[in-house]
Amino acid sequence: MGIVEFTKAQVTAVPHVDDAACRACRKCAARAVCRSKAIVQIDPGEPPVIDPSKCYGCGACLTACPFDAIVRQEPATAS
Numbered sequence: 041m042g043i044v045e046f047t048k049a050q051v052t053a054v055p056h057v058d059d060a061a062c063r064a065c066r067k068c069a070a071r072a073v074c075r076s077k078a079i080v081q082i083d084p085g086e087p088p089v090i091d092p093s094k095c096y097g098c099g100a101c102l103t104a105c106p107f108d109a110i111v112r113q114e115p116a117t118a119s
């Protein structure tokens with residue numbers, strides 16, 4: 041039961057890329073550590089995006105990005 045609760049908390053904590061902070065690195069360090077390939081870089085030179093359907097909220101990318109461009113925040117409004 042505890043594991044289920046933990047998993048639910050993780051799923052709701054999908055991070056996103058802060059475009060203002062992201063340097064659009066040639067090799068995204070955050071993308072490199074994502075084991076579920078949830079971080080996709082559509083165009084070189086553009087910030088990557090996180091696919092929430094693949095992300096399981098492990099948080100590895102948050103510490104991997106050297107520019108703190110991956111942030112996790114609770115959604116203020118669910119629109």
Ligand code: SF4
Pocket residue numbers: 057061062063064065066067068069070071087088104105106107108109110
């Ligand atoms: S998320 Fe971080 S590591 Fe990835 S491209 Fe942006 S700044 Fe670079």
Ligand code: SF4
Pocket residue numbers: 054055073074075076077078079090094095096097098099100101102
């Ligand atoms: S939280 Fe984990 S699964 Fe989600 S994008 Fe970051 S590294 Fe990938």
